[in-house]
Amino acid sequence: MTTAEQTYDVIVLGAGSTGENVADIATRGGLSTVLVESELVGGECSYWACMPSKALLRGSEALAQARAVSGAAAAVTGEQDVAATLDRRDGFTSHWDDAGQAQWVDSAGITLVRGHGRLAGEKRVVVAQDDGTELVLLARHAVAVCTGSRGAVPPVEGLADVQPWTPREATSAKEAPGRLLVLGGGYVGSEMATAWQQLGSSVTLLQRGSRLLPALEPAAGEAVEASLREMGVDVRLGSEVRSARREDGGDVVLTTADGEFRGDEVLVATGRAANTDEIGLDTVGLEPSRYLDVDESLQVPGVPWLYGVGDVNGRQQLTHMGKYQARQAGAAIVARARDEQVDLADWSPFVATADRRATPSVVFTDPQVAAVGLTAAQAADAGVPHRVVEYPIGSIAGASLFADGYAGTAIAVVDTEREVLLGVTFVGSGVAELLHSATIAVVGEVPISRLWHAVPSYPTISEIWLRLLETYRG
Amino acid sequence: MTTAEQTYDVIVLGAGSTGENVADIATRGGLSTVLVESELVGGECSYWACMPSKALLRGSEALAQARAVSGAAAAVTGEQDVAATLDRRDGFTSHWDDAGQAQWVDSAGITLVRGHGRLAGEKRVVVAQDDGTELVLLARHAVAVCTGSRGAVPPVEGLADVQPWTPREATSAKEAPGRLLVLGGGYVGSEMATAWQQLGSSVTLLQRGSRLLPALEPAAGEAVEASLREMGVDVRLGSEVRSARREDGGDVVLTTADGEFRGDEVLVATGRAANTDEIGLDTVGLEPSRYLDVDESLQVPGVPWLYGVGDVNGRQQLTHMGKYQARQAGAAIVARARDEQVDLADWSPFVATADRRATPSVVFTDPQVAAVGLTAAQAADAGVPHRVVEYPIGSIAGASLFADGYAGTAIAVVDTEREVLLGVTFVGSGVAELLHSATIAVVGEVPISRLWHAVPSYPTISEIWLRLLETYRG
Missing domain, CATH: 3.50.50.60 (FAD/NAD(P)-binding domain)
Incomplete structure (x- = not known):
């Protein structure tokens, strides 16, 4: 050599x-x-994570947003072209080249x-x-x-042998499986359940814990769970898989305390x-x-x-x-x-x-979840004196203009000693781009008293900021 | 009494x-x-300004955004239901009650x-x-x-006598006029030209000055002008109206140096x-x-x-x-x-x-224009040492996921002495909710060195922030 x-x-x-x-x-x-x-x-992001997953989700999101505006909804008379969406996804990964x-x-x-x-x-x-x-x-x-x-496959009997999907296969699949089992209700499991259900699969989501998106504010997982159910996903919480097998006919079978679940494929998204x-x-x-x-x-x-x-x-x-x-x-x-x-x-x-103080993340589910900094639970764990303020985004004029019946929540965690924001979570349609305002406020340690001068433009969804400040003032 | x-x-x-x-x-x-x-x-905003105008614009926006995503575009086979859009607008004004x-x-x-x-x-x-x-x-x-x-009607011969639309009539009209003349290319004129052209009118926009949205960065008006032309609006810059008359048949006729322009209605949006x-x-x-x-x-x-x-x-x-x-x-x-x-x-x-340092505004045209603080020209006028950095939003991954062929621009004006932002302008589809990040940065006087720690979530359009910082660093 x-x-x-x-x-x-x-x-x-x-x-x-x-x-x-x-x-x-x-x-x-x-x-x-x-x-x-x-x-x-x-790397991962370009070919098997962020880019292809968001490309799979974006078409459904744009259509849902158009359908949510009466007047516009009348124009959305057809169905998404799934093949074109998969082609678009392939373009975003440069066809894995x-x-x-x-x-x-x-x-x-x-x-x-x-x-x-x-x-x-x-x-x-x-x-x-x-x-x-x-x-x-x-x-x-x-x-x-x-x-x-x-993506790591947990030590469940038989699971590694059924050739499960990891996030790689879930983002690069060439077609929607008929029935998809998703193991894990973190952001990958929640996003992929959303994407493939919208692209035609029948998805069952099995989550071991008692809620989806457990690292985030509880309201986030609750909203995503409700919307997944509404779009037809069979969401099973507190569901621990004991064993897995692939049958001769090709079915993957997962056994839990609640019985067996069958699918054409199973995505394992329980950790890395x-x-x-x-x-x-x-x-x-x-x-x-x-x-x-x-x-x-x-x-x-x-x-x-x-x-x-x-x-x-x-x-x-x-x-x-x-x-x-x-x-x-x-x-x-x-x-x-x-x-x-x-x-x-x-x-x-x-x-x-x-990394410790102001990590932002967006979960591109419907509704989206956009969060930065500490959750209320994390602030409590850290022993920081704080107050939590919450406001329904749907009552903001900009949100009701954006979509009929807009449902969403904003949660801010305020350090009551330093009077700065520790963290903010937005849950709702199209909130991804609101997040950076919170990230700058947290990172910049901008005092609440100064934030009152940061006027949200009317009528944008960002007016939620004013309501959060008013709620904090009481 | x-x-x-x-x-x-x-x-x-x-x-x-x-x-x-x-x-x-x-x-x-x-x-x-x-x-x-x-x-x-x-007041004005609820019944004759922000609310009805945005309700008139939102349906077209949502449809344009869906049409801009291949895969989703296939589902948008019908036309906007204009009557339903007007009904929705009426709902947002509580039917003027x-x-x-x-x-x-x-x-x-x-x-x-x-x-x-x-x-x-x-x-x-x-x-x-x-x-x-x-x-x-x-x-x-x-x-x-x-x-x-x-809304003020300027002292043009005959103009007051033709019963022109003010912004009130433009936002509350019960149907789209066949031919609409719009006088003034500020934000009201630009928004209303966009709205009514998209709802079926043939719009002619007459602007006295050499560009639209003259108070904002030149790139903003240029982008809106191009898009208005593309959607079929007859945009006339440098066009001063000398006289107006309404003919027996009902036509409003405006006379300019370039000739006569005819319409069923004329909106005067030249000032207040x-x-x-x-x-x-x-x-x-x-x-x-x-x-x-x-x-x-x-x-x-x-x-x-x-x-x-x-x-x-x-x-x-x-x-x-x-x-x-x-x-x-x-x-x-x-x-x-x-x-x-x-x-x-x-x-x-x-x-x-x-009011002086950080006034945000959003123009709900297509593309949207969202701006806060000083423009480059205002910083120069104020004699503040500054540098202007500009970056095309379309090259951000989140923007290309948002819409095929996304075109947009971000412009930041940096105070080079204090190393803080003086102003930021975003031009592009769906940028309205990005604005508050800039508003907080300007109001909070967050130093550029700290803004590097405000990480935009990938892949959102907000990643434009990273590119602006990199461009400033050089």
């Missing part, structure tokens, strides 16, 4: 959006950077190595290249592990696992198969040249937070390479403070 | 949304309050007097009541003039005038027929018991800004009645700082 050796300032393992951003920041900072990828450049992204990497001045990379001691990565040769990479300054995570099994962590004294422990600058404690950025550290498994961490870690890598001071105080350019 | 006399702490002239809010704040502050209204309680609003006034503990009120010396208002009797109202603390403004002609301003030493001059707490200089709130002061003629001024002026009235200190510093609870 031919073995070549190359030295770079920075080695980045994994060319998902997180790895791309670390490499980009390092390169812009004047560091030579190599990016190692064994699958598609662009990463040529465009590879071209961007090249244009950004980053070296791309295609193959499987694993650490082999300090600042050393060995890549089994796709062409069969081996390449040894040496890092002058840093190695950033951005290998992400994957870190891609840290086969990247040589043991060669630098770390334990494989676990999320990487990192500090606020995404540096691995005790291994100062090593960073764990994005899903792989388990802090916040969201594309935008991976990219955020990438910007912060990238800045820290560049500064340390220059022997510059790296300020680890909250909100400095080198730390990912928003 | 019977004349009764009543004394209240506060007299509010005009029960539009501004007057309602002044009265509400005063009442909550423990002051007895009387509200005088000669037309419908709820103010019983619901009058009930709210009553439930808020405010006394409502129906009739025409005019000042008659210090703290004294005489109301010619609708029942023919006269009522003298005396104010212990304050009189707030909230009489608003009206203060409703200060007949409210007895001369009895307290002020000149009628002009906008009321007020200080930052909306108090009339030299007449400390008199306030001018909302459109009537000409500061910012927008419903939400009237309501904002009402909250600030109401707080000042209550504080002064209690002999409490009224802080006139920027952003205090008693002043309308956002």
